[in-house]
Amino acid sequence: MMINPDMQIEEVTLDNVVEKIKDFYDESEWNFITVNATDLGGKLQIDWLFSKYGAKNIIKIFRAQDVSYDAFIPSIVPVIPSAWLAEWELADLFGLEVENAATGVFIAPDGPKAPLRADTKL
Amino acid sequence: MGKIVVPFGSQHVALPEPISFLFDTENEIITKVEAHIGYVHRGIEKAAITRFEYNQLPYLTARVCGLCSITHAGAVVHGIEKLMDIEVNKRIDYLRMLVVELDRIHSHMLANGHVAEVVGYENLFMQTFRAREDVMDVLERITGNRVQYDYQTIGGVARDIDLETAEFAKKKLKKLKENVLKVMEFHDSDYTFGLKTKGVGVISKEMAAKYNTAGPIARASGLETDVRAEFDYLPFEEVGYKMQTRKEGDVWARNMVRFDEVLNSIEMCENILDNLPQGEHQVKVKGRPKGETVVRVEAPRGECFYYLKASGKKVMDRVRIRVPTYANIPILKELFLGAKYSDAQAIVLSFDPCMSCTAR
Amino acid sequence: MLKMFIESLKNLVSEPETIKYPFEPSPEPKGYRGTIHYNEELCIFCDKCENICPPGAIKFVVVDYETGKKEYNYNPYLCIYCGACVRECPKADEGCLVQVETRTPPLGRSVPKGKELGYFINRIDNPKEVESKWREIEELNIKTKEEYKAYKKAKRAQKAAAKAKGEE
Ligand code: SF4
Ligand code: SF4
Numbered sequence: 001m002m003i004n005p006d007m008q009i010e011e012v013t014l015d016n017v018v019e020k021i022k023d024f025y026d027e028s029e030w031n032f033i034t035v036n037a038t039d040l041g042g043k044l045q046i047d048w049l050f051s052k053y054g055a056k057n058i059i060k061i062f063r064a065q066d067v068s069y070d071a072f073i074p075s076i077v078p079v080i081p082s083a084w085l086a087e088w089e090l091a092d093l094f095g096l097e098v099e100n101a102a103t104g105v106f107i108a109p110d111g112p113k114a115p116l117r118a119d120t121k122l
Numbered sequence: 123m124g125k126i127v128v129p130f131g132s133q134h135v136a137l138p139e140p141i142s143f144l145f146d147t148e149n150e151i152i153t154k155v156e157a158h159i160g161y162v163h164r165g166i167e168k169a170a171i172t173r174f175e176y177n178q179l180p181y182l183t184a185r186v187c188g189l190c191s192i193t194h195a196g197a198v199v200h201g202i203e204k205l206m207d208i209e210v211n212k213r214i215d216y217l218r219m220l221v222v223e224l225d226r227i228h229s230h231m232l233a234n235g236h237v238a239e240v241v242g243y244e245n246l247f248m249q250t251f252r253a254r255e256d257v258m259d260v261l262e263r264i265t266g267n268r269v270q271y272d273y274q275t276i277g278g279v280a281r282d283i284d285l286e287t288a289e290f291a292k293k294k295l296k297k298l299k300e301n302v303l304k305v306m307e308f309h310d311s312d313y314t315f316g317l318k319t320k321g322v323g324v325i326s327k328e329m330a331a332k333y334n335t336a337g338p339i340a341r342a343s344g345l346e347t348d349v350r351a352e353f354d355y356l357p358f359e360e361v362g363y364k365m366q367t368r369k370e371g372d373v374w375a376r377n378m379v380r381f382d383e384v385l386n387s388i389e390m391c392e393n394i395l396d397n398l399p400q401g402e403h404q405v406k407v408k409g410r411p412k413g414e415t416v417v418r419v420e421a422p423r424g425e426c427f428y429y430l431k432a433s434g435k436k437v438m439d440r441v442r443i444r445v446p447t448y449a450n451i452p453i454l455k456e457l458f459l460g461a462k463y464s465d466a467q468a469i470v471l472s473f474d475p476c477m478s479c480t481a482r
Numbered sequence: 483m484l485k486m487f488i489e490s491l492k493n494l495v496s497e498p499e500t501i502k503y504p505f506e507p508s509p510e511p512k513g514y515r516g517t518i519h520y521n522e523e524l525c526i527f528c529d530k531c532e533n534i535c536p537p538g539a540i541k542f543v544v545v546d547y548e549t550g551k552k553e554y555n556y557n558p559y560l561c562i563y564c565g566a567c568v569r570e571c572p573k574a575d576e577g578c579l580v581q582v583e584t585r586t587p588p589l590g591r592s593v594p595k596g597k598e599l600g601y602f603i604n605r606i607d608n609p610k611e612v613e614s615k616w617r618e619i620e621e622l623n624i625k626t627k628e629e630y631k632a633y634k635k636a637k638r639a640q641k642a643a644a645k646a647k648g649e650e
Contacts, residue, residue: 002209003200003355005416031347032334033418034448036429038440047429051418053347057354059416082333082452086444092160093167106160106481115168174536181536181564245490252499259511266515272564280565287513308486404569 009061014046014071017062021048022079029053030060035076035086037094039118043068044094048076069117075099125153130466132161137470138236139477147463155458157451163481170441176202176411176432177276179441184272186443187479189232192225192271193421198441199274200355200419201430205411208277213401217279219356220394221264221271222419223387227298228257229422230338230380233474234309237377240467241318246308253301256294263287278404288395295395299388306381309374319374323457323469326371333453336446337424339473342379343371349420361393362386373472380474410434421446423474445479510583515563517586519598520554524578527552531567531579540567541602541619544626547633555602555619558586558594559612 012020025032033049048062067073073096076083084100091101095114107115114120131142140161146154166186174182179198184191196218203210235250258268264283265271273280283291309315325335330343340347348365350358366382368375411432419426424446431440450473457469501508510516518540527550532540539561542552563581571579587594589609597604606615 001215001354001356002207003204003353003415003417005353005418007416027331027334031336031425033425033427034442034444036442036444038429038431038442040439049416049427049429051352053345054352056352059418080334081456082449085448085451104160105158107163108160111163115165120168175533177534178536178566181562181566245486249486249489255499262511263513266513266565267563270562270564272515272562272566275566275569280569281513304489308489312486 004057005059006057007059007061009063012062012064014064014067014074017048017064018074018076018079020062021076024060024062025050025079027080032080032083033059035083035090037067037090037096037116039094039116041118044071044096046073046090069095071096073098075101124148128463130470132158134467137467139475141470141475141477141480143458143466145458145463145466150463152458152461152463152466155455157455159451159477160481162478164478166482167441167443171438175436176438179438180274180276181272183441183443184270186482187445187476188269189229189476190225190421190423190426190479191269192221192273193419193426194443195272195274196222196355197417197419197426197428198430199276201415201417201428202276202411202432204415204417205413205430205432206276206407206409208405208407210278210405211401212399214278214403214405215356216361216394216398217283217403218274219358219361220283220391221261221273221279222356223390223394224257224261224264225271226422227384227387227391228254228261229474230384231257231302233422233471234305234377234380236474237319237373237468237471238309238315240471241315243312243315243318246305246312246315249308250305253298253305256298256301260291260294263290275404277407278402282403283398288398292392292395295388295391299385302381302384302388306378306385309377309381316374318468319377319472320370320372322373322465323461323472324370324372325453325457329453329456330371333456334449335424335453336449337421338376338379338383339424339450339453341365341367342375344369347425349418349425353418355417355419358390361390361397363390373468376472410436411438423447423476423479424449443479443482445476445482447473447476447480450475451480510585512583514583514585515565516582516584517558517563517599518556518561518567519580519582520556520600521578521598522554524573524576525554526573526578528572530570530572534566534570535561536564536566537562538620540600541623542627543619543622544630547630550630554600555623556600557602557612557616557619558599559589560616561586 030050036047038045044067046064050060052058087098088101088105090096091098091103092106093116126147128145131137132140142158144156145152180195183198184195186194231254235247239247262268265273325343327344330340330345368379412434414431417428427444429442432438537560539557541555545553565581568574568579568581
């Protein structure tokens, strides 16, 4: 059986993402999956992913393109209280500046910095 | 009494995995929690996009976790097959489903056994683990190894199942079912076990939805979410999958939901073994993965999520792994607040945490 | 509780579920994924097994640039016994690469020997050297492959030059 996710992608910017998610999110209807960053060679693509309860294959994605390494990522914790862990991971593994994020949760303080950036050679 | 800071982990008799919590406690009641989860970070996501080629990924991601190696290998395999446009036949689907469900059985039995152990019921722990041995034997016989199954490969499964093995599995499953019912009875009605687990660490349905809880923890609170019903990756409905939920939302209900699922899984496995379609166990594979996709699979502990991106090269561009325990840590932290320190162990273990998954 | 007590008493007389390993042997179950055995005579040196091996436990080293002869090196203590190499091998059906049902013995005071294990392990006597010697093999693997490539290229260029000369 080949999987066939119905990915509904909505382009957002870092300035309006919190508002967009606030308008969209209903906790009894949508399951927040995670925040994911993808390094496309110097520029990041950041996705906020949701799935729908009780429906088949529906994945909603809010996507911010061309995010630079020194961008400030706003936090969606006021809307989704469980999002802090995924956001902190961005701070640790990509070295991004994330609102209210603590660092050193995912890698040891003496570990490599921002290991998942494309230019970090390990 | 003033505030006392109690460390719990990273090494602790009750914890099977390295996670550390720092509890601020006042009169035994936990008032603040700080969690550290990165003790076993191995950089698997980085390795997946630098050192390993796409056809080696199932073997790499299988090593994210020892208990659900089937889940992780399966998830990348489903994703890469999508990106390479490979359609596998029914027999492969059924064989994959068989190992996925067997994996769920042994993982759930382990979790329930551990809960029994930390509430001080050593005897029940041993009984549960003893019953679990049968399913381990079946998995070992089918895949060839006890822990690292390496069963799913791109375009099929590693080996076919012969008649003798199928008979062996059926026999063992029958014995397993009897034992599970027996052990379940103890978990269900034992007075001392109930004292330590009923009403402890209660999650309401609203809370479960608010914190996006996954897996048996959500279902024990009555939140109907199961990736097997929400994402088409294997034909579970054909073999008698039914969603299992409970209402209570406490440690006890989590154990019982897992037992319900074990029974459902045993039924599914028997159905699969009785109705195995004919066909090859490998299909032809050509080309390279290209594009992006998301994969959701139901690991024993809940939703396991993969994001895969490739651009026709041997090495993928991005492999993102989000495991169920990762999704359940926020609610775990919330649950500790206001709980007694003595209950913390049972609460953690009832979540069946897997830190090597979470830290990757 | 009483029921559990009875259950526990029954345990005293029932058969044990465990084996007293290491005092008793722990036999491999049927279909166990064990050591990889190799047969040089059947190999066509396609390098497929080397390329798929996730931990890199198979490494070919070119020993003679003239004839292109390669030596198969297998490190059973790096192998994860996944069986991917056997699935990949075009000559596996004939028995060039097979996964047998016995375990590789743990690395103790001695090193396992046997022609079917390839060149690497047969050239080592001290178990402590397995790791360092394997690193040498890994370096040799890269080095000789590059050199062999360069050698072949030079050879081709030579041939082309000779041919061009002949035509003149
Ligand atoms: S079994 Fe796996 S790890 Fe071992 S040599 Fe073959 S491919 Fe490599
Ligand atoms: S895949 Fe088989 S034939 Fe090819 S080099 Fe390896 S052992 Fe020889």
